[in-house]
Amino acid sequence: MKNLLSVLKIAVPDKIYLKDPETSDLGKRIIEHSILLIHEIGFDNFTFKKLGFKIGSNESSIYRYFESKHKLLLYLSSWYWAWLEYQLVIETFSISESKAKLEKAIEVVTKTIAIDSDFSHINEVILYKIIVNESSKSFLTKEVDTENKEGYFEIYKRLITRLKEMILAIKPEYLFALSLASSILEGGLHQNFLNEHFPSITNCKDGKTTTEFFIHLVENTLK
Amino acid sequence: MKNLLSVLKIAVPDKIYLKDPETSDLGKRIIEHSILLIHEIGFDNFTFKKLGFKIGSNESSIYRYFESKHKLLLYLSSWYWAWLEYQLVIETFSISESKAKLEKAIEVVTKTIAIDSDFSHINEVILYKIIVNESSKSFLTKEVDTENKEGYFEIYKRLITRLKEMILAIKPEYLFALSLASSILEGGLHQNFLNEHFPSITNCKDGKTTTEFFIHLVENTLK
């Protein structure tokens, strides 16, 4: 996996950025340190000025890569979904039995990311925490419909479609495969959010995992 | 229901506001029109200045009721959860059979609110839309842990606890009752969000409802 990703490039919809941050040293430092800074102070308190200060660069230079901090969040989200899609495909590819395949898929998309694959400047453990705490803000806006038309959420939707296919492979007549798929993905993030901030309203803690909860849920639903 | 609510008052944790908006005409107009304005321009674009202009009042007067627009969102969210808790209790109270009770509960918390009960200045149909589109922002902040300790999310957590009890009444040995309860509540909002903005990744549309999806899901999970 590590090897493959050092050859492959995670592709993010190119309308999200003004200049591809992967093409320069400054760009890469913007991505690397924006992840660390958003994690540190939260997306709402994050500004390009503060980021510029952190990487010893100028605010105006960062604006040459991203129109706004919102676009940067879209970039980070898309990058994460693309990375997760890659994990999903690789990890389930060789499994032919439908049930085992879906189980592995649920595991991939609901587990807490705790190990950085370390193939790039992007720390996936911290990025995952940002996804849990901030990614909803990328679509909870008045501009969501326009941005959806522009294709900013394509990877996310494709991921859900892939999950849906695996669900339908088990039970083709199930009428809610898309809803179940989207519930697994967002619900997985949400349970991990609760584990961190509202432990009194989740059971996904103390050794019981979000993955177990969803595997049990899905298995019974498709029985 | 209508009659009862005209006597009862929806109680919101009093640390959320500086002055109870229910105690004055201006306060009520702040609540009434903040709901309309947030729905119109989105929470991110909403300001007390714009609201003041809309209700023919001054920005500084609104600040006497709420410290910040974030506190106002917490107020609206808490009000909605309290209102929903009330609906839940009333509608399930007289049902003794566990399965029917839980089914009714799922219906209450996952259905799209389309009729305003019209007992107050608060338009519940529009408020529901705000909850779907904006309520996550009330807890997706760096201050969530402090605010949780202050008790700002008590009603929300109590609602989930009530749902959990109804789940356990059916299957006491089920290990994920809290996670299932929180998934129903947040998942219900999310499916309705998808229906509005990302219809390609949900089945809760074209006559198939979010409620049906969750009733089927829960019934099979607890079988």
Add this chain to the structure above:
DNA sequence: CTAACATGAAAGTATTACTATTATATTTGC
């Protein structure tokens, strides 16, 4: 070696999210 391009530095703008002060209107308590 020069033209193109990337980055940096500085200044400017409109808006936001408040706070503070003072004035005026309304209510209430006696």
Add this chain to the structure above:
DNA sequence: GCAAATATAATAGTAATACTTTCATGTTAG
């Protein structure tokens, strides 16, 4: 019916945000 208390309005002010613009400088490619 009047003074005191309270609520609201008007105005101004502040620091920060979310950018944009301009110009200078350094670097790189043909």
